[in-house]
Amino acid sequence: MSARTDLAWSAEIASERTERALTGLAEDPAAASVFTRDLGPLAREQAALAPSIASPLAGAITSIKALFDVAGETTTAGTKVLQGEPPAERDAPAIARLREAGAVFLGLTNMSEFAYSGIGLNPHYGTPDNPAYPGCAPGGSTSGGAVSVALGLCDIAIGSDTGGSLRIPAAFTGITGFKPTQATVPLAGGKPLSDTLDSFGPMARSVADCELAWQVMAGLPAVPEAPEVGRLVVARNFGFDELDPVIAEGFEAILSALGDAGFKILERDLGCIDLYGKFAPWQMTSVESRAHYEDLFQGRAEDFDPRVHSRMSRADELDAVSYRQALNNRNAFAEAFAAELGGDFLLLPTTPLLPPKVSDLSDDAEFGRANLLALRNPSLANCADGCSLAMPFGHNDLTLSAMLIGARNNDAALLACGKAVEAVLTRLG
Template sequence: MSTEPALMTLTAVAKAIADKHLSSHEVTRSCLHRIAQWQPHLNAFMAIESEPALKAATGADAELAKGNIKGPLHGVPLAHKDMYYDAGHVSTCGSLIRRDFVATTTSTALQRLKDAGAVRLGTLQMAEFAYGPTGHNAHYGPVQNPWKLGHVTGGSSSGSGSAVAARLTFAALGSDTGGSIRMPAHFCGVTGLKVTWGRVSRAGAMPLSQSLDTVGPLAQTAEDCALLLGLMAGPDPEDPTASAAPVQDYVAATSASIKGLKVGVPKSFYVDDLDADVARALDQTIALLKTEGADIVQVELPDQRQLSSACQLVLAVEAAAFHKRWMIERPQDYGPQVLMRLQNALAIPGVTYLEALRWRGAALAAHIAATANVDAVIAPVAPIVAPSIAESDVGGAPGAEAVIQRLTRFTRPINYLGLPSLAIPAGFTSSGLPVGMQLIGRSFDEATLLTIGGAFQRATDFHARVPALP
């Protein structure tokens, strides 16, 4: 067991508190100590709630002493992306428009974690209205990558990726509409789970794109993500799109063998135009999975470029629809890049949007047919590692738009199809930047992805490495 509680995994620290080897108060104090050290360098937190967190931790310890344990997260301090409404608390959504917005309801996902005993540490930075893939924010500044300051974290769950990597929180909720959980996981060297569309309720989470948004966790390990998914998944009367599909024992799945599982390697697209470090990590990941007992086969996927374009179109139109009133009444309160993207979407014809929606069923059927003989598909999260903040700044770098297009190339198709994907740390470059791989699965089969992720993490230590304080 680590002498610094904040360095433990979510699963380990929850058990330590439940077994009374550690108190919630000392665990919370350990997190707050690291936050004080790292926050000036990272800008990962939107709000740090030290005194309320310590008071809640003390209360959790008192309840545990009386034999009252709320659930599997009893006394565990967590912070989440600042787009999950929590009644009585400000939720800025990374924007000026909602800088003073006080929620009157609590998001279902957040409430289920609170019901399991979690303690609130504060809120985490994010791209403005979750509409940006890098971690830039025109209002509150960029979030820094703890592995190499001056480099992006990935977005829009920028604070979540950075804070989990630096061990400021044991896990954090993110959201994934076009890759916003998986990209921060890749760039920051943590594990991130994009769930099947409808697997976790979105009630009380700020919407971006109603037919693409998903709620999911970032954490150190597949096991940690499994624990959180099991607590959050399931139907919700507040969200009619939340599925009633059975909730599996996801934690148990992470300890299962992968012997005999078939993992598909795409013949094109996801293996094209990769940076050398990413290509090497992909080859090494495939080799390790084979050593662990998986059968590796090649798969020919349908044209992923069409899926990516369709995702961009749907996302743009649905985001513009949500923001229409504010674009008319408060355009000056948007960052220039976000406003430009929203305004451009107003020019997309309704017929084009509807065609993109209607094509989704056929596209999913084609994907299912192409992957019928495999349990999961392995692919990089992005073809490159974290670029610098300067070179990905649309307002300041002439080639920034091209950089950003490369970042999201491998994530958007999965959102369009509504499929689950688990991002896992899979290596580091010679300069110390993380590299992540994603496992793409069948609808509502997160368990198989977590099985493969768990096996990979038992055989590697990439997920356990911790960045050094600058």
């Protein structure tokens, strides 16, 4: 059952499409564990109002990651420990903007607990199956959001990205994910993982749909950028180790196709990668998550996902000086990355690995290996305070993903270049 079928969203058919989506949510076995809570009554109310709202987003069926405040709903962030918290009194600002623009909220989507994993497993609410790779992990942490779009239940999924949590699930499920520059979308009203690295943004089936959702979330005019063939940098000194052979083959195929399409591709190392080696993302995520959830971490350890609790515990390895040094080194890297990349865009595989089988992830060592590898390439953009797009393409009958990374505040140009790249990728099979 698909909300989309051959019907693009519009305000006039919002109610019809919403009923299709709600039916699919209730009846399609593939929808199991995608949502932590459906918002059927609210969705029907919003769909009925959509024709009265003058916005290109009006009628778009949208899923909301369970870490965002939605008025009247408890914000669980995929946890057990927050289930008893009082409902939110108001929408998060980014969610309020979507509501005002006529988006239809189908439900709150499943996620890795506290958004602290790139794989997407959840021991409390179950793990959504991956429609592109059945039996495999959906990617995280915005797991349910990606699957809601990949199944056709939703047009847009709203999520967060601390080290790839929009782009990894987009890559694993064959859709598009956009991580904006952090400052463009307000972080208020979202349960934090890392104040330093968190960004809020959308996933969808196209760059244009992601662009529109981001513009609304950012409070910008909904004016689409025209596609633009930008300069692409391929830096072999980062992101190309341990590539699955089919991912390596697919990347070379898109390089050839993009070159034939007129893109200028610059093969050169990134000098700032030396600075990147002076800190690690976990130094921010562990300390900053503990700062927000320390009472729960200490008092209700038995109710945590053990793997999340273990990652938070790494904060004990750092003293205050080491943490501040990590922040200083991160800021220096972000400045150097922006200066070196300028208006060009880094092109690399979104993840080095294909989605791992869920059955293989019961082993903690294998889970840890896969999680670190999945996060490796996307985390660069968060540490650089940049913007980034993950876009799907086909190769050898498999769905793969390529990623663009731009310097901070270069979001509009990245999206314009992404549209031009997307036009080439959609021709591959």
